[in-house]
Amino acid sequence: MALAQIDPQATYIDETAVREQTSLWQDAWRRLRRNRLAYVASFYLALLAVVAVVSLFWTPYPYYASPVIVHGHPITFYDPPLKHTILGTDGFARDIFSRLMVGARISLTVGLGTQVVVIALGVVLGLLAGYIRGAVDSVISTVINIFYGIPNLLVALVLVLVVANGKPSIVFIIIAIAVTGWTDMARLVRGQALSLREREFVEAAIASGARRNKVIFGHILPNSLGPLIVQATFGIPQAILFEAFLSFLGLGVPPPTPSWGSMASDGFHAMQIAPFVVLAPTIALSLTLMAFNFLGDGLRDALDPRQKR
Amino acid sequence: MVSRGALVYIGQRTVLILFTAVAVSSIVFLAIHRIPGDALLNERHPDPTAEAELLHHYHLDLPLYRQYTLFVTNLVFHGDFGESLVNRGEQLTPLLLREATVSLEIGLIALIFTIGVGVLLGVFAAIRQNTWVDYTLTTTSVIGYSMPNFVIATFLVLVFSKLMYTWTNGSFYVPEGWDGTYGLLSQIPVPAFALGFPYASIVARLTRASMLEVIRQDYIRTAEAKGLKERVVIIRHALRNALIPVITILGPLTIGIITGGVVIENVFNIPGLGKEFVTSIITRDYNIVIGVFTVYAVLIGMANLGVDLVYTVLDPRIRY
Numbered sequence: 001m002a003l004a005q006i007d008p009q010a011t012y013i014d015e016t017a018v019r020e021q022t023s024l025w026q027d028a029w030r031r032l033r034r035n036r037l038a039y040v041a042s043f044y045l046a047l048l049a050v051v052a053v054v055s056l057f058w059t060p061y062p063y064y065a066s067p068v069i070v071h072g073h074p075i076t077f078y079d080p081p082l083k084h085t086i087l088g089t090d091g092f093a094r095d096i097f098s099r100l101m102v103g104a105r106i107s108l109t110v111g112l113g114t115q116v117v118v119i120a121l122g123v124v125l126g127l128l129a130g131y132i133r134g135a136v137d138s139v140i141s142t143v144i145n146i147f148y149g150i151p152n153l154l155v156a157l158v159l160v161l162v163v164a165n166g167k168p169s170i171v172f173i174i175i176a177i178a179v180t181g182w183t184d185m186a187r188l189v190r191g192q193a194l195s196l197r198e199r200e201f202v203e204a205a206i207a208s209g210a211r212r213n214k215v216i217f218g219h220i221l222p223n224s225l226g227p228l229i230v231q232a233t234f235g236i237p238q239a240i241l242f243e244a245f246l247s248f249l250g251l252g253v254p255p256p257t258p259s260w261g262s263m264a265s266d267g268f269h270a271m272q273i274a275p276f277v278v279l280a281p282t283i284a285l286s287l288t289l290m291a292f293n294f295l296g297d298g299l300r301d302a303l304d305p306r307q308k309r
Numbered sequence: 310m311v312s313r314g315a316l317v318y319i320g321q322r323t324v325l326i327l328f329t330a331v332a333v334s335s336i337v338f339l340a341i342h343r344i345p346g347d348a349l350l351n352e353r354h355p356d357p358t359a360e361a362e363l364l365h366h367y368h369l370d371l372p373l374y375r376q377y378t379l380f381v382t383n384l385v386f387h388g389d390f391g392e393s394l395v396n397r398g399e400q401l402t403p404l405l406l407r408e409a410t411v412s413l414e415i416g417l418i419a420l421i422f423t424i425g426v427g428v429l430l431g432v433f434a435a436i437r438q439n440t441w442v443d444y445t446l447t448t449t450s451v452i453g454y455s456m457p458n459f460v461i462a463t464f465l466v467l468v469f470s471k472l473m474y475t476w477t478n479g480s481f482y483v484p485e486g487w488d489g490t491y492g493l494l495s496q497i498p499v500p501a502f503a504l505g506f507p508y509a510s511i512v513a514r515l516t517r518a519s520m521l522e523v524i525r526q527d528y529i530r531t532a533e534a535k536g537l538k539e540r541v542v543i544i545r546h547a548l549r550n551a552l553i554p555v556i557t558i559l560g561p562l563t564i565g566i567i568t569g570g571v572v573i574e575n576v577f578n579i580p581g582l583g584k585e586f587v588t589s590i591i592t593r594d595y596n597i598v599i600g601v602f603t604v605y606a607v608l609i610g611m612a613n614l615g616v617d618l619v620y621t622v623l624d625p626r627i628r629y
């Protein structure tokens with residue numbers, strides 16, 4: 001190695017040599033950690049994920065029924081916070097903190113689940129449209145454009161009525177949001193594929209005899225991962241918000257399963273008697289959406305340093 | 310200003326909007342009629358002749374294709390959406406038109422607020438870049454678009470009805486929604502703010518970014534070198550060009566405000582289209598669901614047309 005023979009005092013050469021070897025992902029990780037807001041946001045989200053998993057096995061009190069007696073005190077409805085339980089109880093004397101935990105699970109399930117479906121649909125259709133072009137592109141682009149003009153919430157509401165008969169399950173909500181939300185992802189991936197297919201490394205891959213599937217999934221997809229991850233990160237809060245909208249309107253996951261949206265709705269109607277009921281779910285919802293948005297901002301800056309803010 | 314080409318363009322677009330409306334209503338009509346059971350299933354019918362009469366009245370005794378042709382001919386030639394299934398005898402067309410104007414009222418005020426506040430804050434953040442003004446505004450905007458509009462609405466109602474009730478003497482406080490069809494002047498600001506605030510944050514971010522780009526260009530320096538006042542340079546020279554990227558999100562913005570209206574109208578009990586939409590889904594008044602969805606399609610088409618016309622005003626390079 002030529003580098004080893006150079007005067008050891010000239011360490012700066014060595015350093016630059018090491019720098020050049022860092023991959024895009026290591027580089028991005030370094031930049032992401034330097035973004036304090038994104039760092040804090042990811043800690044918050046990790047905590048939320050832990051809470052969501054824990055709520056599968058354990059909540060302080062049942063989320064679907066009143067604890068009745070806590071430390072020898074009978075619990076009534078609208079029990080104020082910090083008196084007997086941490087966040088008080090709601091209109092059915094159920095523990096708000098337990099319901100908040102389960103609500104976190106519902107929100108994260110909907111957010112992540114939707115993005116899994118969106119990525120599966122959007123990436124495949126976007127890659128096909130952008131790489132093959134021609135008639136395939138025309139059909140997919142037309143569908144994207146039709147969806148683009150229709151408000152997602154209205155379509156989802158009609159789907160809830162027509163397909164789920166007004167009582168959607170979580171899986172149905174995930175599908176309803178994904179069906180109306182895959183177009184952004186498809187549009188992004190299509191654009192990436194359109195520009196990447198003209199680049200030299202794709203030409204080289206084709207020239208060296210790579211099959212079409214290999215080119216699409218082995219060369220074009222990995223190179224568009226950065227924007228894809230950013231888009232998915234911004235898609236999660238949108239889906240969570242959407243589920244909260246549906247639940248707030250009374251057309252989300254049916255009770256007694258708590259969703260932050262339906263808890264906020266309950267609290268809103270009880271605002272004059274017990275204003276604290278509405279605070280916990282709305283604050284949790286806002287913090288979570290904010291955390292995902294900060295993380296998305298951080299990821300965008302980290303993965304695409306050339307892009308201007 | 311309005312050329313013949315523009316008029317032809319507007320005519321074509323209007324025809325397209327009407328065509329879309331019929332297509333959308335057909336899709337919803339057919340989708341809803343494949344739900345098992347008819348719309349009157351929830352009721353008890355002790356008298357079979359009365360039930361048959363009722364079914365006949367709503368043409369529900371006819372085969373589906375006859376129902377459909379009747380629906381489309383009534384819609385196209387008479388502008389008639391039929392009758393409400395829950396409130397018997399209530400004609401839907403006047404009802405929907407009235408509700409559309411209520412939604413338009415609150416939506417337009419929210420839109421004006423969104424653009425006004427968003428652009429103002431964006432410009433401020435841009436000309437005071439990297440000062441505390443800028444940092445405060447950019448952080449607020451992330452918080453703004455992370456907060457769902459019903460959360461903002463909740464906090465506003467909490468503030469005005471609970472914490473500041475004696476101080477404001479009850480103004481802006483909406484106990485049971487609007488009295489009358491079109492709210493009072495004191496009732497409009499809170500829902501309009503809640504509806505527009507998330508989008509105002511987005512507009513502010515966009516304005517700031519494009520403003521930062523524009524004010525570094527040569528013609529701005531020329532304008533400053535001529536000795537024009539900063540205010541004149543910003544408003545007359547920079548803002549006009551900085552607004553073009555902002556205009557591009559007007560389409561999604563309008564759709565967002567229409568969607569947000571569904572939630573906000575339910576929060577504040579505003580008797581508009583969004584409230585009717587959710588109520589009709591819950592009470593299964595299928596005729597209203599079809600009608601509301603169609604009116605929404607028309608509104609969105611008109612909003613998009615309006616946005617395209619605004620382009621031509623701001624950017625003379627675009628002609629139709």
